[in-house]
Amino acid sequence: MAHLQGLKVKRNSVLPGFGISLGFTMFYISILVILPLSTIFIHSVTVPWSKVWETISDQRVVASYQLSIGASLLAAFINVVFGVLIAWVLVRYRFPGRRMIDGLVDLPFALPTAIAGIALTTLYSQNGWIGQFLNFKVAFTPLGITLALTFIGLPFVVRTVQPVLQNVDKEIEEASASLGANRLQTFVRVIFPELLPAALTGFALAFARALGEYGSVVFIAGNMPMRTEITPLLIMTKLEQYDYAGATAIAAVMLIFSFILLFVINLLQWWTNRKFI
Amino acid sequence: MAGHVSVHYSSLPVKNTKSDSEARLVRWILIILAVGFLCLFLVLPLVAIFIKAFDKGSAVFLAAISNPDALSAIKLTMIIALITVPLNAIFGVAAAWAVTKFNFKGKSLLITIIDLPFAISPVIAGLVFVLLFSAHGLFGQWLMDHDIKIIFAVPGIALATLLVTLPFVARELIPLMQTQGTTDEEASLTLGANGWKTFLLVTLPNIKWGLLYGIILCSARAIGEFGAVSVVSGHIRGLTNTMPLHIEILYNEYQFSAAFAVASLLSFFAIITLVVKNVIEWKVKKSEIPEEGAS
Amino acid sequence: MSIQIQNISKSFGTFQALDNITIDIQTGELVALLGPSGSGKTSLLRIIAGLEAANQGAILFGEEDMTLINTKERKVGFVFQHYALFRHMTVFDNIAYGLKVRPRKTRPSKKEIEEKVYELLKLVKLEAFANRYPFHLSGGQRQRVALARALAVEPKVLLLDEPFGALDAKVRKELRRWLRKLHDDYQITSIFVTHDQEEALDVADRVVVMNEGKIEQIGTPEEVYENPISPFVYHFLGNVNLFKGRLHNGKLQHGSFEVDAPEFAGTENREAVGYVRPHDISIEREASPDAVAAKISYIHIVGAAVQIELIRKDEGDFLEVELTKEHFRSLNLKSGEDVYVKPKQLRVFIPEDYSI
Numbered sequence: 001m002a003h004l005q006g007l008k009v010k011r012n013s014v015l016p017g018f019g020i021s022l023g024f025t026m027f028y029i030s031i032l033v034i035l036p037l038s039t040i041f042i043h044s045v046t047v048p049w050s051k052v053w054e055t056i057s058d059q060r061v062v063a064s065y066q067l068s069i070g071a072s073l074l075a076a077f078i079n080v081v082f083g084v085l086i087a088w089v090l091v092r093y094r095f096p097g098r099r100m101i102d103g104l105v106d107l108p109f110a111l112p113t114a115i116a117g118i119a120l121t122t123l124y125s126q127n128g129w130i131g132q133f134l135n136f137k138v139a140f141t142p143l144g145i146t147l148a149l150t151f152i153g154l155p156f157v158v159r160t161v162q163p164v165l166q167n168v169d170k171e172i173e174e175a176s177a178s179l180g181a182n183r184l185q186t187f188v189r190v191i192f193p194e195l196l197p198a199a200l201t202g203f204a205l206a207f208a209r210a211l212g213e214y215g216s217v218v219f220i221a222g223n224m225p226m227r228t229e230i231t232p233l234l235i236m237t238k239l240e241q242y243d244y245a246g247a248t249a250i251a252a253v254m255l256i257f258s259f260i261l262l263f264v265i266n267l268l269q270w271w272t273n274r275k276f277i
Numbered sequence: 278m279a280g281h282v283s284v285h286y287s288s289l290p291v292k293n294t295k296s297d298s299e300a301r302l303v304r305w306i307l308i309i310l311a312v313g314f315l316c317l318f319l320v321l322p323l324v325a326i327f328i329k330a331f332d333k334g335s336a337v338f339l340a341a342i343s344n345p346d347a348l349s350a351i352k353l354t355m356i357i358a359l360i361t362v363p364l365n366a367i368f369g370v371a372a373a374w375a376v377t378k379f380n381f382k383g384k385s386l387l388i389t390i391i392d393l394p395f396a397i398s399p400v401i402a403g404l405v406f407v408l409l410f411s412a413h414g415l416f417g418q419w420l421m422d423h424d425i426k427i428i429f430a431v432p433g434i435a436l437a438t439l440l441v442t443l444p445f446v447a448r449e450l451i452p453l454m455q456t457q458g459t460t461d462e463e464a465s466l467t468l469g470a471n472g473w474k475t476f477l478l479v480t481l482p483n484i485k486w487g488l489l490y491g492i493i494l495c496s497a498r499a500i501g502e503f504g505a506v507s508v509v510s511g512h513i514r515g516l517t518n519t520m521p522l523h524i525e526i527l528y529n530e531y532q533f534s535a536a537f538a539v540a541s542l543l544s545f546f547a548i549i550t551l552v553v554k555n556v557i558e559w560k561v562k563k564s565e566i567p568e569e570g571a572s
Numbered sequence: 573m574s575i576q577i578q579n580i581s582k583s584f585g586t587f588q589a590l591d592n593i594t595i596d597i598q599t600g601e602l603v604a605l606l607g608p609s610g611s612g613k614t615s616l617l618r619i620i621a622g623l624e625a626a627n628q629g630a631i632l633f634g635e636e637d638m639t640l641i642n643t644k645e646r647k648v649g650f651v652f653q654h655y656a657l658f659r660h661m662t663v664f665d666n667i668a669y670g671l672k673v674r675p676r677k678t679r680p681s682k683k684e685i686e687e688k689v690y691e692l693l694k695l696v697k698l699e700a701f702a703n704r705y706p707f708h709l710s711g712g713q714r715q716r717v718a719l720a721r722a723l724a725v726e727p728k729v730l731l732l733d734e735p736f737g738a739l740d741a742k743v744r745k746e747l748r749r750w751l752r753k754l755h756d757d758y759q760i761t762s763i764f765v766t767h768d769q770e771e772a773l774d775v776a777d778r779v780v781v782m783n784e785g786k787i788e789q790i791g792t793p794e795e796v797y798e799n800p801i802s803p804f805v806y807h808f809l810g811n812v813n814l815f816k817g818r819l820h821n822g823k824l825q826h827g828s829f830e831v832d833a834p835e836f837a838g839t840e841n842r843e844a845v846g847y848v849r850p851h852d853i854s855i856e857r858e859a860s861p862d863a864v865a866a867k868i869s870y871i872h873i874v875g876a877a878v879q880i881e882l883i884r885k886d887e888g889d890f891l892e893v894e895l896t897k898e899h900f901r902s903l904n905l906k907s908g909e910d911v912y913v914k915p916k917q918l919r920v921f922i923p924e925d926y927s928i
Contacts, residue, residue: 014623014643015378015462016472022375028368029390032440036405037393039415043408082314089311093304101312103555107319109494110547110554112501114521115540118528119322122329122537129325130317151318183299212398215503215521219528232400232504239404239508244413251401258396265396266389463623464656466643468670468725478673482660 040255043248055249060225061234065253068231071142072210075149079206080199083157090158091165105159108152113215120148121220140222145230148216153206160202161195164272168194197272204268208261212254326544329537341527341535342542349515350523350539356431357506357519358499361438366492369446374480377454378462388451394443402440403508406433429511434519437505442498449491450484457483490557497550501543573634573728573761574599575620580629582615582785589615590626591785597778600759602752604772607782608808613765614653614733616782620763621731622646633728649722649760651732655714657706663717664702667692670725692720695754712743719754732764736771748775769809773797781805803921806847813853813891815846815864815915824920827886831862833920844922850894852917855880855903863914866891871907873897880905882913 044052055061090102108116124131124138124147131138138144168191176186214232221228229237231254238247299307331338341347372391376384394402409415410427420427427433461483465475481488503521510517512526520543527536575597582590590612597603605613618624620631622643630639638646657666665672667689671680680688693699696716706714715735722730735751736744752775755762766772772779773793781788781796781804789796789805800806817826822837824830824846831846856863866882869890873879878900882891891913895903905911 013379013459014466014625015459015475017374017476018379021371022379022381025368025372025375025387028371029387029443032436032443033390033393036402036409036440037397039405039408040401042415082311085307086311086315089308093308095308095312097312099555101315103551104315104319106551106554107323107547110497110501110550111323112503112521112540112543112547114503114524115326115501115543115547116322118524118536118540119326122533123322123325129321151322154318183303208396212396212401213504214398214400214507219525232398235398235400235404236508239407242413244408244411247404248408251398251404254398254401258393258398262389262392262396266385460652460654460656461658463643464650464652464658464721465669465673467621467623467646467648467650468673468721469644469647470669470673471644474673478669479658482658 037255040248040251043244044252047245047249051245052249052252055246056253060229061231061250063226064229064231064234067142067145067227067229068211071145071149071230072207074146075153075210076203076207078146078150079153079157080203083154083202083206084161084195084199087158087161087165091162106155109155113152113213114219116151117148117216117219120144120151120216124220139220140224140228142228144220144222145217145228148220149210149213152213152216153210156205156209157199157202160198160205160272164195164198165191197268201265201268201272204261204265208258208265211257211261323544323548326537327541329533330541332537333534337534338538338541341532341538344535346514346518347523347535347539350518350520351542353431353434353516353518354500354520357435357438358496360435361442361499362492362496364439365442365495366446366488368443369448369450369491369495370484370488372447373450373454373484374476376451377457378459391444391447391451394440395448399441399502399504400508403437403505405440406436406509428509429513429517431517433509434506434517437509438499438502441502441505442495445495445498446488446491449487449494453484453487454480486557486561490554493550493553493557497547500546574632575729575761575763576630576632577616577620578630578632580616580619580626580631582612582619582624582626588785590619593629593785593787595780595787595790597761597763599761602755602762602764602775602777604776604779605763605765605782606767606769606772606779606808607788608767610784611782612785613767613782617731617733617763617765620729621648621650623650647725647728649725649727649730651715651718651722651730651735653734653737655706655718657714657717657721659706662703662705663693663698663709664689666706666717667721667724669721688724692724695723696720710743711739712747715739715747719751723758727760730760730762732762734766735764736766736768744771751775773809781808783808800847800919803845803847803923806919811850811892813848813850813893813915814889815848815918816887817844817846818842819844819920819922824918826864828861829864829886831915831918833918836920836922839922842922844920846915846918846920848915848918850879850892851877852915853891853893854914854916855893855895855905856912856914857903859912860914863912866911866913868905868907868909868911871905873900882911884913885910 086105090098090105121128121139121144123129124144126132126137126139128139136143138147172190173186176190181189212232214230214236217230218233221230221233223229223233231250235247235250235254238244238250376388407414407428410420410433411417412421414428427436461479462475465479470478501521502519503525506519507522507525510519510522512518512522514526518526520539524536524539524543527533527539575595577593577595577597580590580593581588593612593616595603605616607613615624619626622638622641626639630637632638633646658669661669668685671685671688674680689702690699693702696719698713698716698720701709701713701717706717709717736747739747748771764776773796776793778790779793779796780790783804789801791799796805797809800809806812815824815826815829815831817824817829819825819833819836819839819842822832822834824833824836824844833844833846836844859865865885867885868880869883870881871878872881876897878895878897880893880895880900882893883889884891893913
């Protein structure tokens, strides 16, 4: 196993199967993750830099970054607000249907994104169930995109905040109350700081997911260049025109962004866990 | 056992004294806000799917899902799931075993790489295989010479789905096996069991619920994946269309009822996923809280 | 089966967990590895079991070199600190496990396994619990299942990691006695790890006192308690009073106080410390050169012995003295009284910082 030597294996367990399990793992991710993703960068360097820059700094592409980042940030922010609220209500209060609601939170993980896309579009188009009551357009505008991105990102915040909230020691709240703090002060000064790392992790996860999201957005976006065209869609468009170089250049930008986000998420998760050991 | 106090904790009745909980009114406002948001956001779309599916009567619904193109999409989706889920389950077990039972340098980097497919856009997950295997791709010429088709064919769809769903099982098992540690396996070895028996008789029963949960999540995603598959499929009706792609085509052709009919099948599967997930969580919780005389 | 531990060293990164450990354990002996946490005792036990590999040294069972033999082949019974019972198996299945996983050739028949398991269940007095799951059992019951499971494979050596650590005081004492009896009945060579000196002294034939990866002392409980060979052993096994002073003419001196230290007759003018157990001190009303003046600060009368706390007049240090009730009564001591404290048996050590 050629990979293993590079890792400087230090055997300190008597359990068997180290070589085969790590070997298979390395082989599998090499073929399915590392090799395919590195082709993006290999492909990008074979194209002259000026051409790559021209593609990724094109007005239409830049507009798509702005839209993707803006809508994703807004969606992640909405998710933090409602995610913390939902987690709070689910952990702290007992009310009829709580278990059902709790189970339902994961729906966006379970429901295929394309279906979420067509369902939301149908609801929020101008003569849809909800759209007809609104005097502004939702579907086929950046607002619609934000809506779809909020939908798919919702479980992230709830599911990262929930366990942390469950572990918040009730005694610290009682201590705060016994020292004369009112409920709001206790929440802001004692509970919220405990939740912050988890809420930020959830925010980053929802944001990362939203940036790359495609299925739920394409239906509701309308896909008008400069206005409602998200970056993943632009990659798709370039691919359909057989502009592989263009698609790859934009993909490289997105990938770098994803790597940075992944790094940030790892840091945040490390922070969250450190606080609770 | 000790260490699971948190689980008990959440099921304790919340004390209704003024010092450590909110006023009744505040509580109900918060509950209504949260539940209202979830209903508007999650329940309503789900309900809409089923209502729209039967909008034009059950005849249209049945026609939509028994249409040959729909049937072949269903078949292809099942095949893709049957290929990708077992492979990723085996990978998940192997990766979790290596990462949680041993110490080696570069371990956290490995875990990060396993997480990577969660962080990248599905469109990119499809694109990379186009770059590798399409006619202009890295191996395109070689594949052409040997008359092997990957892109715009089933292998491409399988590969893209494999990449997108790769972390699900591993991600479920790694934290679980980390908390379980290695003593059970060590106990088994001191009792004379070999590695394989130890895995089958001790490790596997310990991780079965986590594994099942990971498999369920992996299946849901494999069946519902849209972006990645959309890039590599080529949308050839009856051949390379999975269910989500078939829904897209119907929708774009303004056959809304048919689109929602097929969508309702997938939604039904999503609901089952949620139910199974909750049953598993309930089971796990139950096995962690000993109840006298439960045997 | 005798066990020879020869020159075992083990390090984790830069941390030296075990440093050149050599111990000979006779067949049928019950040995305690005693030390504070981080002393390397558990690492040593795991190395004996083959659960960890030493960096250097050898482990022999009888004449057979086990160093490179893996755990599965070593035929040791290992009882884990938190029992490591298989949660998804009944008590019966847990105990039967080691027999069921044998290769077909050496596996006993189903009936034989059943007989063996019931025999063991009887031994650990858990016949009624065969079909229960571990989480239905109390800590002490789990411990006994873990022991029965380890014994089922008829190990040549029984290794126990903090066997009573997770139990409450009363159960602990009961199980201790029970383990001693079990060992006497079966005569199986056993090693157990503990950080509780009382437990080690109470149960073991011999005690190995460990500290920072090294052996401080090996001996019978009486030897290590009565004749500690290092300040560490003094401190770790029971309470001790310190008498600081200087060595001069084979005596330890401090002010007017001096006691004989014949073993240091040739050592001049060095700082040294005398160690005395509380019960090796007498309280006098008359001054003498080998006693120090002190004031009684507290008298604690519970049980057979009387604990007296005193404050030395010269140094202000606390002293602790233990007297029998009769002796205490005959002296008629009162709190606040001025007395003279005289070490009856004192052992002098030169602090390590000065000795090199």
